[in-house]
Amino acid sequence: MNPQVREIAEEIFRRKQASRREAANLPIEEKLRILVQMQRHANEIRRATGRPEMFVWQLE
Numbered sequence: 001m002n003p004q005v006r007e008i009a010e011e012i013f014r015r016k017q018a019s020r021r022e023a024a025n026l027p028i029e030e031k032l033r034i035l036v037q038m039q040r041h042a043n044e045i046r047r048a049t050g051r052p053e054m055f056v057w058q059l060e
Contacts, residue, residue, distance in 0.1 A: 032059060 001009075008056070039056040046053055 032057070 026034075036057050036059055039054065043053045043056060
């Protein structure tokens with residue numbers, strides 16, 4: 001593998017690992033808020049592609 005490509009790939013993996021560690025340390029309330037946001041985004045995509053929407057959790 002090209003050394004420059006390898007270096008870029010390693011940096012991507014390091015950043016991805018750091019991002020996962022940060023996400024793991026978030027409080028459960030924040031994780032649920034992110035999940036609901038992802039559900040809403042998924043429904044936008046489903047609507048745009050003519051597929052039925054899925055249930056989105058309602059948080060207080």
